[in-house]
Amino acid sequence: MVRFKSRYFLVSIHPQQSSKPWKPFTGKKLLFALRAAVSKYFGDFGVGSLLQTLAVKYYCDRTRHCIVRCCREHMDILSTTLTLITSLNGSACSLQIHHAAGTIRSCQRALVKFNASQLKSLLATCTPTDDRPLRADPSPMRRREPSSWEAWKQLVIAYAQAKRLNHLVVSQCASMDLFNNKQLNRALSTDAIVTVLDFMQQSGHVEWKDASKTECAVFWQSPKQWGGIIYKWAVDTGNTDTVCTFFELLEGETGEGQEFHNMDRHVFKRALQQLQKEGKAEVFSSGDEADDTDGVKFFMQ
Structure with a gap:
């Protein structure tokens, strides 16, 4: 059996602020756009070189990160094309290559590491004022505000997806960066963590594994x-x-x-x-x- 060597690129899309609003985009549309760009810059030779191997293996429209595969022999064609693209989805943008590797697993690990660093930076900029959407340990009055729990739910989903977590042990959650911001010296109590997970259970994003609520499964995808x-x-x-x-x-x-x-x-x-x-x-x-x-x-x- 002949095994074709592949190369995988972790790429982020950065729309320009002055451009048109970003419309919903899919991996299939991205693949068509990449093929058109290869044809534009490298003609029939480029299209033929990447025809069988060019594929979008992952795309998230929320973060606009993608993993693109091509054959190792013609990886320079794809890498050059990615840097030359100036518009996608009807909006002016630029593409940045974060990581290139011989396996998709390596790109996935790089994406998890990148998202974790971004999340840590965002949490560090949060201020402990009343207008902060994510409170470290909500008061009894604010515990009943749906917007606060919805914000926590979205944060847990994003964190679980970035870390590829499908399972949480409540006793270990207090030490996680997600619930314990050491830079701000703020943390959720165990009771508050359980309340967040209970709220997520209502939308089907969490399922408790035991009646005592010590472990749960997390569904960042249904x-x-x-x-x-x-x-x-x-x-x-x-x-x-x-x-x-x-x-x-x-x-x-x-x-x-x-x-x-x-x-x-x-x-x-x-x-x-x-x-x-x-x-x-x-x-x-x-x-x-x-x-x-x-x-x-x-x-x-």
Whole structure:
């Protein structure tokens, strides 16, 4: 079997403030725009060189970060094109390459590190005044304000996505940067942390794993969204009509490099249960959360 060497670029898009407002954008639209830019700057040779390997493996319209793949042999064409682009999505912008590597996993780690540094910088600029949207330990009066808890929910979701967290232990949360800002000497109490997670449970972003509320699963993407990602991988890699164990997908080489690799088992199983409801998969489970023999069979539709 011949293995083609690839290169992955972690790129951020920076719209100019004086330009038109940024419209909703997708990874598919970004791919079309990149192909058009390659054609513009390198003609048919550039298009032909990257035709089979150019792909947008990740794009988030909220942060406007993306991971783009191409073949190693012609990576210079893509890197040059990225620096020459001056407009996307109808808005003037510039693109910045943060990281280049031979694996997507390396770019994912670089993105997590970058988002963590950005989050830390933003938290450091927050002031402890009454107009601050994220209070460190809300008073009883402010605990009932929906806007305050909604702001906390969005912060926890963003942090979990940046750190790729699917699981939280309440006793460990107090020492996390998310709930403990040492620079401002402000922190949430354990009771307040539980209240935040209870609020997130109402929107389906948190599921408690026990009645005493000591551990919970965090869904920064819904089970339906995770199910779609897992099912797309199964179809694209030809893993339909075959049984895959949870261990192979979560910890083995089979799922390596995928978004769901090393995911919390509770979140993973909820995603598969959603696929089972849609008739796209069948889950084989012993009922033991830690059983490596649990498996799933995907069906082509």
